[in-house]
Amino acid sequence: xxxxxxxxxxxxxxxRDERRLEALLHKAQQHVAALRLTLPLxxxxxxxxxxxxxxxxxxxxxxxxxxxxxxxxxxxARASAKDxxxxxxxxxxxxxxxxxxxxxGLNALQIQIQDxxxxxxxxxxx
Numbered sequence: 001x002x003x004x005x006x007x008x009x010x011x012x013x014x015x016r017d018e019r020r021l022e023a024l025l026h027k028a029q030q031h032v033a034a035l036r037l038t039l040p041l042x043x044x045x046x047x048x049x050x051x052x053x054x055x056x057x058x059x060x061x062x063x064x065x066x067x068x069x070x071x072x073x074x075x076x077a078r079a080s081a082k083d084x085x086x087x088x089x090x091x092x093x094x095x096x097x098x099x100x101x102x103x104x105g106l107n108a109l110q111i112q113i114q115d116x117x118x119x120x121x122x123x124x125x126x
Contacts, residue, residue, distance in 0.1 A: 017055050024052045025061060037069050038095050045069055046099050070100035074109055081113050086120075089113045 028048035031037070036044045046069060052062040073096025081089035093110045096103060 021052055021056050021059065024048050024055070025059075028052065028062070028065060032065070032069070037072060038098060066099055067103070070096040070103045070106055072096075073099070074103070074106050077106075077109055077113070081109075081116070086113050086117050090117075 025048075028045045031043075031045035031048060038044050038046045045065070049062045049065050049069075052059050053066075056062070073092050077089040077092035077096065080086070080092060090110065090113050093106050093113065096106045097110070100106065
């Protein structure tokens with residue numbers, strides 16, 4: 001404890017931030033494992049990784065995890081579209097774009113699904 005008393009305030013703050021980062025990263029990983037990617041609101045992987053990036057904006061692990069979350073939504077959206085559930089596919093794409101708005105794969109997938117939906121006859125045309 002005497003050693004801590006001699007540490008400068010900046011070093012103490014750094015160790016506090018490092019501990020917070022580690023705890024948030026662990027919590028985010030638990031959320032991902034449970035597929036709590038963006039829901040429930042305020043207690044999910046996306047929110048935990050966002051908090052990590054607020055504390056440590058250059059935390060590569062969090063940046064990669066955010067992309068992985070968006071990628072996972074893309075996989076889920078493609079599976080829904082393949083099963084013919086295009087509305088669900090669009091909903092999943094929208095969740096992924098909330099995490100990574102510039103995700104080129106999700107943006108392209110959104111256009112593809114919208115094109116399919118527009119090409120389908122509406123209920124009144126059937």
